[in-house]
Amino acid sequence: MKDKDKEVGKLIKEEERRQKDTINLIASENFVSQNGREAIGSVFCNKYSEGYPGKRYYAGNEVVDTLEQLTQNRALKLYKLSPKKWGVNVQALSGAAANFWAYFALVPLGEKIMGQELSHGGHLTHGAPVSHTSKIWTWVHYPVDSSTHRFEYDAIMELAKKEKPRLIVAGASAYSRIIDFKKFRKIADTVGAYLMVDMAHIAGLIAGGIHPSPFPYADIVTTTTHKTLRGTRGALILFKKEFEKEINKSVFPAGQGGPHDHQTAAIAVALNEAMRPSFKIYVRQIVQNAKALAGFLKAKGYAIITGGTDNHLFLIDVTKKGMSGNDAQNLLEHAGITVNKNGIPYDTRKPMDPSGIRIGTPAVTTRGMREKEMRAISEMIDDILMERIRPEIMKARVKKFVKKFPTP
C-alpha cells in the first residue's frame, strides 16, 4: 500500500511477515496465487450486479455477465459436469451462506435434516445448537463409531430409517477418512431424502482426483473455494438442473443482495489453476504430506484419531500427552507453528478447551514442502509440546526453516 493508509499498510506488512515466518498447519487455510489476489483486488470490486447474467437490476453488467458465465463454465468443467445435467451458482458469499441457501431451497422450515455431529467432525452449519440452522430446521445427527471413530454406514442407515429426514448432509470439517458418497446415496434413497454434499474441505482433493467425487451421487454439492481448492474466500453451490430455479432464487433475491464480483473473478482464477496438471500433483502431495506427518507423530507416541489419514488433515488427542488442545495450540503458536484446537469424537472436555488439535497440510504443501520437511516439522512439534526447547528459540528456528519455502 503506497503510503495512503499507513495504519492498514503496516498491518498488511505485519500479517505478511507472520504468514511468511511461520509454519501454517491450519487445515482450512492456504496461500492464494498472485493472480487470485490480483483478481480480488481488481476493479470488479466497484460493481453492483444484483441478479444473474442477462437479468440484472443494474446497468453496466456486460463484462460481469461474461465473468460470471466464465466462472460457472470453469466450475462445471473442473468437476467434469455436463451443463445439460448440472448447474452452478457462484454468488454465495461464503460456505456458511451457501449451506443456508441450499437448505432454504430444498427443505421447508421446521422439517428434518440429518448431518454429521459437530463434535464428531461436522460443521456448525450442519445443525449445531449454536448455529441458526438448528433453529430453522429440526436436526438429527449421525456420529462416528465410538471405537474406530469412522463412519459406521449401517448405523447411519438405521438412524435415517428411524428419523426419515428430508435431506442428508455428508461432508465434514474434521474427518480424516474417505467419505463413501455411494453409501450416503443409498441411505438417502432408502428414506426418500435429498443428498447434499458439503465438500468444502476436500474440494481440491476431489478436483485433483485424489478423493472420490460426490457428483455421481449427490443432488446438491456446496463448497468453499479457499481450502484445498486454494482460491480466495468464496463458495459454490452446484446442483442438478432440476433444482436450478429454487437454488438461484434462494441465493438472490431471497438470501443475498449483489454478488461480490471481485470474489467471482478470483474464484474463476482458482478454478482455472485447479484444472492444470500441476494441481493434481499438488493435491497428491498434500495427502502424502498429511500421511507422512501423521505417521511421524504417531511414531513419537501421539494418539492420531482413526490412526492416520486419507486426506489433508488429521486430529491428535493431546490429552494422552498430558495437555489440553488449548495448551498444545498455545505452545505451538508461541513457537511459530499454527494449528487449531479441536474437539475429538466423544470428547469429554469443553469446546473452548477440547482434547485435540487439528493438523492440515494444504498450506505447507503450497510452499513446496514434502515428506522430508514433514519429518522435521514432526520433530519441532514434539520438541515444543514436550517442552524440550523454549518456544522463542524454536520460533527463530522455524523462521530459518521456512525461508527456503517461498509463499506465492
Ligand SMILES: Cc1ncc(COP(=O)(O)O)c(C=O)c1O
Ligand atoms: C465443511 C464446511 N462447510 C462450510 C464451512 C463454512 O465456510 P465459510 O467459513 O466460508 O463460511 C466450513 C468452514 O470451515 C466447512 O469446514
